[in-house]
Amino acid sequence: MTFKWWLPRRTLQLAVVALIALPALGLGFFRGNLAAAELLGIPLADPLAFLQALIGGKVLVLSYLGSALSVSAVYFLLGGRSFCGWICPVGLITELGDKLSRYSGCAGKSIPLASSRWSLGLVLLTVALTGVPLFEVLSPIGIVNRAIAFASLLPLLLPAAILLVEIAVSRRVWCRSLCPLGAFYSLLARFSPLRVGFVKERCTHCGDCLQVCPVREVLAPPLERGAPQVTAGDCSRCLACIDSCSAKALTVDFFHKRSRTR
């Protein structure tokens, strides 16, 4: 049996859900959620939540700045949107929606990826102008987190609505095109060393990787050009393309420098 990436990935996604549920079960080594947390005494922080608190609340706690920076650094090294593919519980939900929409056969057209940049801009603008941290208020990630940790179930209507839209209207529209946190990590990921690499000589042009890729517009161009790696920040490093490739033409590795051809 060959190694498949989906197994460690799915395990980590479920482990995150279990971690968030731990405090409610009375186990003490994890507290908080994906906005801010403490794991084995190490403080962790969502850098976008930090930015909103800084801009809107005008408070700067140095330890919080430190944990936001260190989390950003780790995500930078590990591919930015790897948060979306490996950690985020909403990613888990929308993957389920993706599966269902393929099953039902009503997956509609996709919305361009760049619109998540606009929602990131909108979030930062709103908090700067009105002091309302829009993404902390509306974030389906926070809602799912609190549903797990505090059994606050009614707000789950929002992620449920997202799931319905994704199944019926547009494939993975929230994660691909609307999530401001995804946009933030995709900006980080543009310069990240961890990338999907492509060995042109082995490719049989079967198209299996493009079938499974949740953001095929970032995978397709490098393959067509024969570029050695996928450089776009919107790649969530889910590595489903590698699992799907029977010719072993796709790899994942740390790349020292960006390829010339983008």
Added chain:
Amino acid sequence: MGDENPKGGLTRRQFLKGSAVTPLALMLAGGAIASVYLRPTDARGFTLRPPGALAEKRFLAACVRCGMCAQACPHQAIKLAGGEAGAGIGTPVITPRETPCYLCQDLPCVKACPSGALDKKLEDIEQVRMGTAVIIDRESCLSIRGLRCEVCYRQCPLIDKAITLQLRHNTRTDEHTIMEPVVHKEKCVGCGICENSCVLPKPVIVVRRTVEVQKDSYDF
């Protein structure tokens, strides 16, 4: 219907319908919902926050809704607000009538807060100002009616500082003493223990927004 474009592709009308009207409608609907629900929580009345909370508007921005204060509270007095709180969704609230703040000496909620929405400079529990207790219904208060209650006074963690008893002659019976509980707003921390302990079904002493020191009307 005249929408067909002989050259293929989109006509202007189709473009407007598909690309402009729908997002515009969504934005209007979103704006309408947002204007109702994204108002600060204190626009719908006072919300009792954990010790050290910044002023409500700043608090709403600074709180990242991680719930660590609630997880740190040994009495489970801190709960996270649901969607009914609008922009305050996921923020910590204390409902004194359920469980008040018992003012832990070491303020674990403040220590747990990563973002500084609960002010880390706060160390002395007597400096906490979550709100101020107010007797809202003097006619119902058993003590003020001349009966022996004084439960709020005796339960107050700052007994004889934040709540004192003011004694006066009961003119109705002409032989007893009325022992009226009096809140001193410069000492009251707003923990809500009095509200929690009030023996009446509808508490006559409740925590309200901290009253700022009132300026003289000529003093601007």
